[in-house]
Amino acid sequence: MMDQPSMRELVEAVRDFIEQKAMPELKGHTAFHARVAANALGIVARELAQGPQSAADERERLAVLLGHDGTLEELNRELCRRIRDGAFSLDTPGLAEHLTVTTREKVLIDQPNYAGLKRR
Amino acid sequence: MTLDGRLKGGHDEGVQRPTVIRMAEIRFPDFLPALERALGMRIENLVRLSGGASQETWAFDGASAGETLPLILRRAPSGIARTTGIPLSTEAAVIEAARAAGVAAPRVRHVLAPHDGAGDGYVMDRLPGETIARKILRDDAFAGARAKLARECGRSLARIHRVELDDLRALLPVVDGPAQLASYRDNYDAFDYPHPVFELAFQWLAPRLIRSDRETLVHGDFRLGNLLVSPAGLEAALDWELAHIGDPLEDIGWICTAAWRFGVQDKVVGGFGDLADLLAGYEEESGIRVAAEDVRPWIVYGSLKWGIMCMKMYQGFLLDRSVERAAIGRRCSENEIDLVNMIVGGKS
Numbered sequence: 001m002m003d004q005p006s007m008r009e010l011v012e013a014v015r016d017f018i019e020q021k022a023m024p025e026l027k028g029h030t031a032f033h034a035r036v037a038a039n040a041l042g043i044v045a046r047e048l049a050q051g052p053q054s055a056a057d058e059r060e061r062l063a064v065l066l067g068h069d070g071t072l073e074e075l076n077r078e079l080c081r082r083i084r085d086g087a088f089s090l091d092t093p094g095l096a097e098h099l100t101v102t103t104r105e106k107v108l109i110d111q112p113n114y115a116g117l118k119r120r
Numbered sequence: 121m122t123l124d125g126r127l128k129g130g131h132d133e134g135v136q137r138p139t140v141i142r143m144a145e146i147r148f149p150d151f152l153p154a155l156e157r158a159l160g161m162r163i164e165n166l167v168r169l170s171g172g173a174s175q176e177t178w179a180f181d182g183a184s185a186g187e188t189l190p191l192i193l194r195r196a197p198s199g200i201a202r203t204t205g206i207p208l209s210t211e212a213a214v215i216e217a218a219r220a221a222g223v224a225a226p227r228v229r230h231v232l233a234p235h236d237g238a239g240d241g242y243v244m245d246r247l248p249g250e251t252i253a254r255k256i257l258r259d260d261a262f263a264g265a266r267a268k269l270a271r272e273c274g275r276s277l278a279r280i281h282r283v284e285l286d287d288l289r290a291l292l293p294v295v296d297g298p299a300q301l302a303s304y305r306d307n308y309d310a311f312d313y314p315h316p317v318f319e320l321a322f323q324w325l326a327p328r329l330i331r332s333d334r335e336t337l338v339h340g341d342f343r344l345g346n347l348l349v350s351p352a353g354l355e356a357a358l359d360w361e362l363a364h365i366g367d368p369l370e371d372i373g374w375i376c377t378a379a380w381r382f383g384v385q386d387k388v389v390g391g392f393g394d395l396a397d398l399l400a401g402y403e404e405e406s407g408i409r410v411a412a413e414d415v416r417p418w419i420v421y422g423s424l425k426w427g428i429m430c431m432k433m434y435q436g437f438l439l440d441r442s443v444e445r446a447a448i449g450r451r452c453s454e455n456e457i458d459l460v461n462m463i464v465g466g467k468s
Contacts, residue, residue, distance in 0.1 A: 036447045043450055076314040083319040090320070096464045099317055103460045106453040115383040116457040119467055 008048045015041035046109045054105040061098045149178075151238040155193070158236035159229070159243060160184055175208075179246055182229075191229065195241030198234075205361030208232075210291045212242040214363045218337070221283040223276060224356045249348035249355040253382050256349045257391050265353045270393025272354040273342070273375060274401025280357070281336040281368040282406060288337060294365045297329040301421070304428050311431045317456040321424040324463050328417040332367040340364055342371045343380040344390050372398065372410065373418020378458035379426050388419075388468050395468070412468075420462050427455030 005013070018038040026034050055072055062075035065088075070078070082088040090096050107117050149166070156163050161182035169177040169192075178193040194208055206214070212228045219225050226244040256262050256269075295303075301322070308318060340362030348356040374380070376388050376395060384391035389398050395412050403409050434449035436442070461467040 033443055037443045040443060040447050040450075043447075073314065076316060079316045080314045080319045083316060083323060086323070089323070090464065099320065100460050100464055103317055103453060103456045107457045110450045110453045114454050114457065115381070115385045116378060116454060116461055119385055119461050119465070 008045055011041050011045045011048065015045065043110055046112065050105070050109055054109070058098075058102050058105070061094070061101070065092075065094050065098060151195070154236055154238035155232075155243075158232060158238055161189075164188075176241075182243075189229070190246040191243050192226065192246045193241060193243050195232070195239045198239050206292065206363060208241045211360050211363070212244075213291060214288065214337070214360050215244070217283050217288055218280055218357075218360075221279050223279045223283070224354065225360070226356055226358065247348055247356050249350040251345060251348055251358065253344035253391070256344060256347075257382055257384065261351050262349065265349055265351055266392045268353055269349065270389040270395075270397035271401035271404075273347070273389065273393070274372075274398040274403075275405040276354060276357060277339075277342065277368070277371050277398075278402045278405035278408070280339050280342075280371065281334075283337040285335075285337060285365060288365065292337075292363060292365050294335070296331055296335070296366045297370070297418070297421070298331055300366075300370075300425075301325055301329050304425055307432065308428050311428075311435065313431065315427070315431075315452065315456065317459050318424060318427055320463060321420060321427075321459045325417055325421055325424065329421055332369065334368055335365060336368040338364050338366045338368060338370050340371070341374070343375045343377075344382065344392075367418075369410065369415055369418045370421075372402070372415050374422050376415065376419045377422025377426065378419075378461075379423065379455065416462075416468070419468070420459065423455045423458040423462070427452050427459070430455065 015038050018034050018041070023031055023034045023038070059069075059072050059075060062072070062079060063069045066075060066078055066082075069075075079088065088095055104117065107114050111117075152163060152166070159182055161184040164181045164183055166178060166180040169179055176193075176195050178195065180191055180193065182189045182191045194211070196208060205211070209231055212231045215225050216228050219227065226247055228242055228244045230243040232238050232241050232243075250256055250262070256266070305322060308315070308322075339357060339360060341359055342357060346357065346359040347354060348358055375390050375398075378385065381387060381391035387393055388395045395415065399410050399412065399415075430448055430450075430452040433445045437445035437449055
């Protein structure tokens with residue numbers, strides 16, 4: 001068992017340092033890149049918090065859709081093949097729902113304020 | 121950035137803004153004397169605006185015989201090929217052909233020749249106006265311009281799409297919808313990382329992004345960031361480096377692509393207007409009635425293209441470890457949600 005602080009607390013502390021301490025001292029492109037870096041740490045923090053559950057749910061849905069278990073990447077590769085060869089389409093029960101939920105959860109980690117998330 | 125286009129800088133970075141400043145480079149670039157000779161002008165107030173290794177943009181005032189002209193230089197050092205788009209001399213020829221058809225674009229004053237010794241590129245007028253999307257979309261000064269901008273964009277695109285192709289055929293590639301889809305399919309396959317939503321988009325588009333009866337000049341990157349807008353309205357179309365010959369609906373779809381709405385999703389045209397207004401302007405100018413339904417595949421295609429460009433940014437990140445490219449890699453999912461909204465959810 002690792003000691004405290006937790007991974008998430010460490011990431012958040014670094015992000016706060018960049019935003020509150022480093023950025024005010026930076027200019028031009030470096031300041032812009034610091035903003036990008038802080039946002040990237042935001043992605044890491046959200047993925048640490050939400051990623052495991054989100055990935056487990058995605059894998060479970062894929063196993064049901066495809067009829068067997070596998071790693072998340074294997075199952076996604078197979079889903080891609082089946083969509084590409086026409087075996088799966090929007091008429092396939094569960095596919096539209098799976099893609100909608102999976103994509104929403106990805107965006108909630110990557111860019112939770114993205115306008116496209118709010119269009120329902 | 122341009123992805124083709126967006127990957128060239130910032131999402132809404134204006135070409136008219138100064139960025140990196142190194143004084144020695146800015147005041148005394150090595151091509152300055154050659155450029156002054158070529159133009160027959162004294163160059164004053166030279167400022168580097170933007171650009172990477174393969175292309176630079178400079179602003180300056182050109183003085184001769186008591187007259188001073190505000191000008192822009194688009195330039196590449198000799199022998200350095202552009203990584204995207206058409207050669208700068210072709211870009212200049214396209215702009216002049218478009219202007220001859222009544223398109224508002226900056227007048228080209230001089231195309232650099234090898235004997236000028238100042239690199240490859242051209243000099244054009246520097247027009248007043250704003251290119252930064254968030255200002256055009258939010259500032260009160262642009263409220264009047266915003267209200268009519270969709271219609272003006274329609275008119276401007278109609279003029280671009282009636283440019284005589286004869287002289288341009290030898291200069292520009294022909295890339296229609298099916299050819300672009302095939303090209304992005306190849307790119308996507310080469311990255312070898314599964315995106316079920318992109319697969320669905322390819323399947324959805326195959327029967328819809330079909331060969332058009334019309335073959336026209338296509339600007340290729342007609343959207344906020346590349347449009348010069350003043351409080352009076354649309355002043356000029358800039359950044360012609362992705363011009364090609366193809367399906368005119370590509371230009372209409374691209375400015376409606378979700379990523380170019382800058383968060384104002386219900387304003388389908390660029391985050392400021394309605395597609396019906398753009399199409400009305402297009403018909404007024406060209407007499408050609410375009411159905412909104414026919415634009416839809418190109419809007420969907422825009423999000424797929426953008427998504428695959430984000431995958432490409434990850435490939436760039438593997439080479440240069442840039443935090444900016446890394447972050448853009450994670451913007452694939454924005455395009456996936458846009459595709460889901462359109463293909464699964466039936467949204468515009």
